[in-house]
Amino acid sequence: MRADVASPPMSEWGTGAIQDFHQRMKSWVTDVLGEVSTSHDSPASMEAKSRCINLFLMALGPSLSTRNAKTSPLQLEARFMVTAWGPDIAQANDDLCGLGFAAMESPLFEVDFAPLPVTTWVAFEIPPRPAFSIHLPVRKQRAQRPARIVSAPLVVLPTLMHRLAGVVVGPMNVPIAGARVELLTLGLATQTDSEGQFDFAGVPIDRTLQFRVLARGLEQQFSPEISRDPEQRLQLRMDL
Secondary structure (H helix, E strand, O other), X not given: OOOEEOOOOOOEOOOOHHHHXXXXXXXXXXXXXXXXXXXXXXXXXXXXXXXXXEEEEEEEEEOOOOOOOOOOOEEEEEEEEEEEEOOOHHXXXXXXXXXXXXXXXXXXXXXXXXXXXXXXXXXXOOOOOOOEEEEEEEEEOOOOOOOOOOOOOOOOOOOOEEEEEEEEEOHHHOEOOOOEEEEOOOOEEEEOOOXXXXXXXXXXXXXXXXXXXXXXXXXXXXXXXXXXXXXXXEEEEOOO
């Protein structure tokens, strides 16, 4: 596994988090299905005359993962309903299945295949149809305090470095594959393998390291104690 410079999460509040999500989702749909149109309007306005994927924002709610952290970004959870439309019903169903499988493989999505209640379709005034939901965190960075003016000369101190490996697990110590592990202290990031394992090279062991893990649409931060033993393996446990 290769540690890369950390990139912004999929939905970061900028000119507009939801507009940014729409553009990224359009690219994601194209990567999965090829050239196909997308819509973010209400399903009630959709027509089956042309092949199209509908991504409708159903709800916004607070995320518990960052509610009480003063320095962490503010975070909401966006829930989008995904439906497929077109004159060929079999093609539309295949499109929906393809997107469902692709969403399950992405560590940035939490996918919900529970059927929507009949009352939802009644509100849209359309017959029930196949659909699934995608849950995605939308974050806004908090304002940072201005840095203090440095009045003393710079002092460079040596530090011990070694390779740091670990594993991301969920309930009952089940490894989580495809999780994004960010080492916030150094601005590095990597992804867990099929056994939930990750590693970073050249990590200082004489300071507190802060990690952020994103998996299944959730985010959690860790500040574990780092041992001087180069054979130490960290275990980062997600509260899923």
